[in-house]
Amino acid sequence: MEKIIEVRGVSKQYTKRKTKEIVTAVNNVSFDVHRGEVLGLLGPNGAGKTSTIKMICGLLQADAGSIHINGLDINKKRLKALRHISAVLEGNRNLYWRLTVKENLEYFAGNRGRSRKEVIEEVDKLLEQFHLKEKENELVQGLSRGMQQKLAIAVSLLANTEVILLDEPTLGLDVEISYELREILKQIVKEENRTIIISSHDMPVVQELCDRTIIINKGTVVVDEKVENLLNLFQTKAYSIKLGERLNSRQKEELLLTFPLSTYTENSLQAIVDVNLERSEDIYKLFDIFKMEATLVESIDRTTIDFEQVFLQIVKGEKQYAIV
Structure with missing residues (x-):
């Protein structure tokens, strides 16, 4: 590429x-x-x-x-x-607050050498796409943070x-605006x-x-x-283990010490351990913890890992993963 x-x-x-x-x-x-x-x-x-x-x-x-x-x-x-390159930087004021939504789009397009006549159709399209059409004549300083952020991204697109x-x-x-922005x-x-x-x-x-x-x-x-490769790498090592009884305090302490990114949930009848194994042989360390009190294992299932777990695993592990 x-x-x-x-x-x-x-x-x-x-x-x-x-x-x-x-x-x-x-x-x-x-x-x-x-x-x-x-x-x-x-x-x-x-x-x-x-x-x-x-x-x-x-x-x-x-x-x-x-x-x-x-x-x-x-x-x-x-x-x-x-x-x-155009950028929307966190913590920076990327818009003029005393201009309206539409005026901001036209002004920053002009800064990039594009005339109002040239961008008129693009401006209308972006206003519709970012759900800002009803706000086009309002001053930016009166908009919510979510609308300001949507407008800033629209401005960066108009820079062409x-x-x-x-x-x-x-x-x-x-949550609602974050989801809407992701969809846009x-x-x-x-x-x-x-x-x-x-x-x-x-x-x-x-x-x-x-x-x-x-x-x-x-x-x-x-x-x-690639994100897909990272998810696939960790996917094969993510497990959910359902236990027939709860772990005692000593087992819980050993679990978090050996697998710091694991999660443990329990109710009055059973417990669930969600763990990401860095090496296949680490399964033996996990079962050693269960053997401490002869804890009954009811089921073991592969689970879907999300990118947040991958990110935490890499950063906390402080190691580089070579993927072929």
Whole structure:
């Protein structure tokens, strides 16, 4: 596949104000983004993900390495490179609050060199698509957070760039608006050949929309793989064990110590252990815990694992998974 973004050996350090300690936020990070794909860029807080995003958007300059967008070096030809990418960044004011919904769309299109006449049909289409038509003449400052977020994404689409970067697109939204926005994004992915980079802690967004994911932890890339492959890898090791009686306190303590990502639920008659086994032979460790009190095992079933569990397993395991 054709590469539209190339990140090569990028590093970034910061100096703490009080202690003057040098902290490495990003350490020799490299990856590619292919034209037309939807890429998830993930990482826990403090992992270096936000710094990486800001360097791609030209808001931070890397201390080492290079970033090319559509073949253009962002350090040497910054303005030309950034013409190929639009971004909605979490924590930034991406709209003008004293303009109406429609005026924002027209204004930011104009900033990209597109006339009002040129975009009039696209503006109407986006207003309908994002369910903002009834609000088109309202000031942005009076909109809910969810509507503001939908408008910001519509503005980024109207820029007509090859790459769109969405940083935490569903953060702070209620369940209904978050679901609605996911459905809109799925429609956009299906209908338009855009390259989309999504940074999110909302794992359903990643699982439903992304083709591939890059996970950054402690400043380095620990995973660069298709979402489907990651789910398949962990799927074969996810089990639900139904027990005929409850575990005692000693067994529960040993379970969480040996399998920290396992879950244990119980009622007056039975208990269920949901566990993700890193290695096939770990099943013997699990049964050793049951044998401590001769706990009756009623059934063992394979279970479906979601991407949030995969993400936690990788980050807490702090290891890179090589998938062929």
